[in-house]
Amino acid sequence: MSETLKPETAEQVLDAVKWAAASESPLAVRGQGSKDAFGRAVEADHTLDLSGLSGICCYEPNELFMTAGAATTLAEIEAALRQNNQQMAFEPADLGVLLGGEEEAGTIGGAIACNLAGPRRIKAGAARDHFLGFNAVSGRGETFKSGGTVVKNVTGFDLSKLIAGSFGTLAVMTEVTFKVLPAPEKTRTVLVLGLSDQDAMKAMAKALGSSHEVSGAAHLPEAAAKVSKVSHVAGAGRSVTAIRVEGPGPSVEHRCRALTALLRESGGIEELHSENSALLWREICDVRLLDGDGGNEGGGGRQVWRLSVSPMNGAGVAAKLTGLSGASVFYDWGGGLIWLAMDAEPDAGHEKVRQAVKFAGGHATLVRAGADVRNRVPVFEPQTGALRELTARIKEGFDPKGILNPGRMVEGV
């Protein structure tokens, strides 16, 4: 018998988890299910649907934080923030379309559990860096909290870091508090046209190594640029390297000029203003520029990897992936993030991908593939030795019966 439990209060979550622990019935934990296809398929009889735990509990713009039910939608949060000219600076990616679902789905709890981040990761950090505190129920069927509402807090271990990125395998968050920040007054993007991947890494390093507070640095090889809905980008007929600056008006103009001067010798330069800038970075953030995906739901069965490496190695890593059938890539984070799409293979080319990452130092995640492939191939970077044992012991400590999203990250954990 498979049931969906839909608690409406934190107490009911506690009851549900207690029951699951006592009867050793694994639970698939979900917010809105927008990222069900991210990670390994969970081996669970029942679903714990948290969508009842929704709503902003406390938002004090001057205090720069918000507390909300874990399943509050990102859409609701973003709307509230917009009214106060604020934002979640970590720019949570909307992977809905990439994962074959809807746009604008997803909850704050999901964003934190997957440690989402966008192009601003290089300057402002990921969800982990903005996650201030939570209430949760661990797999032991006990309520606990950590952190608070203030940014500076070193009282006890930083369990917020542990929970961010744990894909619901340690505890069920019921309420979360996160940092919010002023939205930039102005955004512009400097485009450098026609760079090879390798030269683009250098140009981005130059921009990021300048004092101009670059808040996004992405490189779109020609095939990726073509997919963009921004006409300057799609029509460039060449690769496009995009450098974003944000801030007060006069400052943005000044920095754009300075960056243009800095990068002029690298290639032809164009500039995108507010609206086009916003659209392009949305496309980069939400991974809508993979050639062959054509923006289709599910990308016509192509598989997608996300590789995090040291930025200057980006192009070198990608060069090692060209042997994969139908491989196409684009780069974010100054070259440190590679999005790779490829024609579906039963093993998702994982050995090749992991080999390539190993050369640079980093990790790779299989973000999109059929459930069968995701259960065969390690989705997250495989761990060995002491690290693997540590992970298992932490899981054992927080969820000894293995009832929370079992197998979502690592088989058997």
Place this chain on the structure above:
Amino acid sequence: MKMPKPDAGVIARRAEIIKAMQAIVSGEGVITEDEELRAYDHDGLMAYKGLPLVVVLPETTEQVSAILEYCAGNEVKIVPRGAGTGLSGGALPLADAITLGLGKFNKILEIDFDNRTVVAQSGVTNLGLTQAVEDEGFYYAPDPSSQIACSIGGNIAENSGGVHSLKYGLTTNNVLGIEMVLMSGEIVRFGGKYLDSGGYDLLGVATGSEGLLGVITEVTVRILRKPETARALLIGFPTNETAADCVAAIIGAGIIPGGMEMMDKPAIHATEDFVHAGYPLDVQALLIVELDGPEVEVDHLIERVDAIARQTGATYLRISQSEEEREVFWSGRKNAFPAVGRISPDYLCMDGTIPRHKLAEVLNRIEELSRQYGLRVANVFHAGDGNLHPLILFDANEPGELKKAENFGADILRYCVEVGGVLTGEHGVGIEKRDLMGVMFTEDDLKHQQRLKCAFDPAHLLNPGKVYPTLHRCAELGRMFVHEGKLPFPDIPRF
């Protein structure tokens, strides 16, 4: 402050332990004489002292690994120590524990400007990182006032902050990777020159772990290009309330300054007497607001902050016109601790964080408590992020005065929690706030934290007696009491 009772059995084995250490670390790296051990008998929390069993100063990660493996096998405790500047007693020695000093881990291993990273051994000082890259115009952003002395390993263990953390983040936001030796002697790496991890965020967990989870031997940090310019405003207010209003209004206007620091009247006077920064003496509160970035941005924001300050009732306002003048503005604030040290035989530095809008309320409460306890207090704080540093002045030679000062401090911290804040913003729990953990956390909260500890150090050999008032045995923490399970919640909607 009660510490766990030293294990007489371990102390009895001292000679044998020393021998084992000498087999791993040769020569002067094993310190055994009382005279020399005294150099390690306390950290920045000066009121507490004690001699360690022995001090070992290894030079390589392999030696650290061998030491920990030996200690794990022989049930010997370890207190990791960086530069010993910690203010909460985290590196306080224990009579039955080896103090493992990382002073010899002082090499910068790699500077990579293209990837904007520095790899260094954990004993390198915070300022040493900046000095290694400043010729090329780069710096390491988190800048605790102790930066000339404190180690980057200690910064990670405490998740330290500095005046620039408001804009550039704390240690945890600026560290990319570490090498850590577990109590078992196993060497692990979390992170590297890339972002985030493919599993649980153990880098994030190790940051702020106060030496309880492992010994950090190597770090990878990100470096930033220095801003084009920086200018500061020195703003005086007739009341704490108006100063607090100004802080709220600046943030409310969407401005995140590079730094925003506040001092109250006693702090202004103490620092002015000491460094003669030219601070106004007829104001109740002083703000230093620093804006950094391109000149046009700084000019633009200075104008806006200037206007906000006037609107909120500033009675004194000066804008730095040169780099020298900016540094003079800061000189008082940066010397606040020694300045207060001059006007009182001893002081305790507290470290609570509160919601910004409670600033004035908390200051008033501190003033009240100061009268009640009959102890003077000077306040300096990172106003931008609500992190208070009340300095409680006392004389340790007066019988009972330390205790009184500690009680005063505890009352301040309790009040911080009461108004929605936390016990410590950047100095750590250590032994100082250990017994207050229950004010902020329930027993279940603390047990979950300790389960993390158990995954790293099941025998509680690393830095015992610190952070947690009671350490539960890991076997007990692992036990689960399950209630017999039929679906016990008829009221949960099901589908």
